[in-house]
Amino acid sequence: MNMTIWIVLGILVLVILYLWSLYNGLVGLKTAIEEAWSQIDVQLKRRADLIPNLIETVKGYAKHEKTVFTDVTKARTAMMSAKTPDKMAEADNMLTSALKSLFAVAEAYPALKANDGFIQLQKELSDTEDKVAYSRQYYNSTVMDYNVRIRVFPNTLIAKQMGFSEKEFFGATDEERKGVKVNFN
Amino acid sequence: MSINSQIQSNKTKTYVIMTFFVVFVVLAGYVLGQALGYGNSWMFIAVFFSVISSFVSYYWGDKLVLAMSRARPADRKRDFDFFTVAENLAIAAGLPKPKLYVIDDTAMNAFATGRDPEHAIVCATTGILSRLERRELEGVIAHELSHIKNFDTRLMAVVAILVGTVAFLADMFMRSLWWGGHRDRDNNRGLGQIMLIVGIVLAIITPILATLIQLAISRRREFLADASSAHLTRYPEGLARALEKLGQDKEVLEAATNATAHLYITNPFKGKQFAAWFSGLFDTHPPIAERIKMLRSM
Numbered sequence: 001m002n003m004t005i006w007i008v009l010g011i012l013v014l015v016i017l018y019l020w021s022l023y024n025g026l027v028g029l030k031t032a033i034e035e036a037w038s039q040i041d042v043q044l045k046r047r048a049d050l051i052p053n054l055i056e057t058v059k060g061y062a063k064h065e066k067t068v069f070t071d072v073t074k075a076r077t078a079m080m081s082a083k084t085p086d087k088m089a090e091a092d093n094m095l096t097s098a099l100k101s102l103f104a105v106a107e108a109y110p111a112l113k114a115n116d117g118f119i120q121l122q123k124e125l126s127d128t129e130d131k132v133a134y135s136r137q138y139y140n141s142t143v144m145d146y147n148v149r150i151r152v153f154p155n156t157l158i159a160k161q162m163g164f165s166e167k168e169f170f171g172a173t174d175e176e177r178k179g180v181k182v183n184f185n
Numbered sequence: 186m187s188i189n190s191q192i193q194s195n196k197t198k199t200y201v202i203m204t205f206f207v208v209f210v211v212l213a214g215y216v217l218g219q220a221l222g223y224g225n226s227w228m229f230i231a232v233f234f235s236v237i238s239s240f241v242s243y244y245w246g247d248k249l250v251l252a253m254s255r256a257r258p259a260d261r262k263r264d265f266d267f268f269t270v271a272e273n274l275a276i277a278a279g280l281p282k283p284k285l286y287v288i289d290d291t292a293m294n295a296f297a298t299g300r301d302p303e304h305a306i307v308c309a310t311t312g313i314l315s316r317l318e319r320r321e322l323e324g325v326i327a328h329e330l331s332h333i334k335n336f337d338t339r340l341m342a343v344v345a346i347l348v349g350t351v352a353f354l355a356d357m358f359m360r361s362l363w364w365g366g367h368r369d370r371d372n373n374r375g376l377g378q379i380m381l382i383v384g385i386v387l388a389i390i391t392p393i394l395a396t397l398i399q400l401a402i403s404r405r406r407e408f409l410a411d412a413s414s415a416h417l418t419r420y421p422e423g424l425a426r427a428l429e430k431l432g433q434d435k436e437v438l439e440a441a442t443n444a445t446a447h448l449y450i451t452n453p454f455k456g457k458q459f460a461a462w463f464s465g466l467f468d469t470h471p472p473i474a475e476r477i478k479m480l481r482s483m
Contacts, residue, residue, distance in 0.1 A: 032279075036279070039276065043276075123265065127269045127273070130269075130273050131272070131273050131276060134273045134274070134276045134277040135276050135277075137277050137419070138276060138277050138278070138279050141279075142279070
């Protein structure tokens with residue numbers, strides 16, 4: 001009689017410990033995802049901050065190339081006012097292609113290309129693009145850890161009841177897959 | 186083998202080696218203790234001293250290494266590539282950005298140290314910064330960051346405790362023989378003699394064996410850092426090309442010493458190793474050709 005009680009108690013303790021560590025583990029992983037998402041935001045903002053300086057530098061040499069400037073400025077404004085991930089991705093693409101056109105235009109001005117400030121800005125922008133890419137990569141790795149933890153057995157039986165559902169990866173949009181057209185006109 | 190299974194395999198092998206090592210140390214301590222007739226108190230004294238020395242090197246090791254290597258802090262303008270590559274990879278790894286230092290030396294090398302990611306340091310020579318392209322440098326820095334992320338400094342500190350313990354035991358054993366400080370158990374005369382001889386043989390061999398195990402662990406962690414680097418950059422070819430360039434650079438890094446050699450990305454004492462079939466066992470790093478092959482098979 002005594003033995004049975006001990007065994008039942010033991011099993012109960014084990015189950016409680018399992019549920020406890022599962023819940024806390026999932027909370028930790030979910031919070032990591034939220035932090036990774038805001039990291040992407042930080043890098044996108046950093047990139048947006050570099051733009052005004054870039055426009056001023058290029059304007060100094062190529063005043064009459066009006067279309068590229070308006071394109072870039074429009075894209076930047078769209079970027080900063082985007083609230084949902086969808087709008088953000090759309091604005092991000094706009095900005096990337098506008099910037100590519102801007103740099104293509106700059107190719108025609110050797111004095112601009114040789115300008116130290118311009119060269120430094122190019123490096124910084126290219127570096128910021130890397131940072132955005134890496135922070136997306138990290139975000140995806142946090143999502144993967146979280147999703148795996150939810151999908152494995154026996155966690156998969158309980159996670160939904162605890163209020164945890166799968167998250168989506170940050171994938172390339174259709175626009176990005178198509179590639180960017182650079183207009184040299 | 187894919188990147189992820191490489192990482193898993195290296196971690197598993199580390200556990201296996203560490204378990205074997207701990208068992209080995211405990212056995213050695215027991216046998217030596219028995220041979221002297223002093224029992225188990227030996228183990229505790231040896232471990233105690235070893236832990237103290239390891240703690241000191243663990244907590245102050247990074248400052249010591251930097252001072253010994255005459256490194257200067259990195260500057261964003263001067264060392265833009267190094268700076269931004271380290272920043273970016275820290276983002277990708279989810280680590281806080283480590284402190285960066287530069288050694289003025291034309292020899293190509295880099296190392297990482299620090300007891301945990303919050304206190305991490307990455308150091309590179311001007312030689313490596315000028316000779317590698319950005320993608321190759323990314324591979325190297327990702328390798329160094331992986332050492333930090335995988336807590337290799339902590340692991341090697343624990344290993345150093347184990348090796349130190351064994352060396353201490355063997356040393357005390359030999360000293361006590363010399364000064365005649367052991368007791369003979371009269372009723373175990375014959376066995377006592379045998380244990381004594383076994384003890385002497387062990388006292389000579391175990392420190393060497395312990396060092397060999399330490400080096401085996403070091404090599405395994407280097408492979409793991411290579412695989413983790415490929416996982417971070419998603420571009421193993423970058424590190425592979427960097428290793429090729431490193432393999433061709435015959436220059437010895439003057440600032441390196443025996444105490445710091447294992448932290449560098451390749452053995453800084455090139456060409457100074459003795460040539461023998463077993464010399465590979467005394468390397469802190471796996472052969473470069475093997476590392477490149479593994480990276481290119483991913």
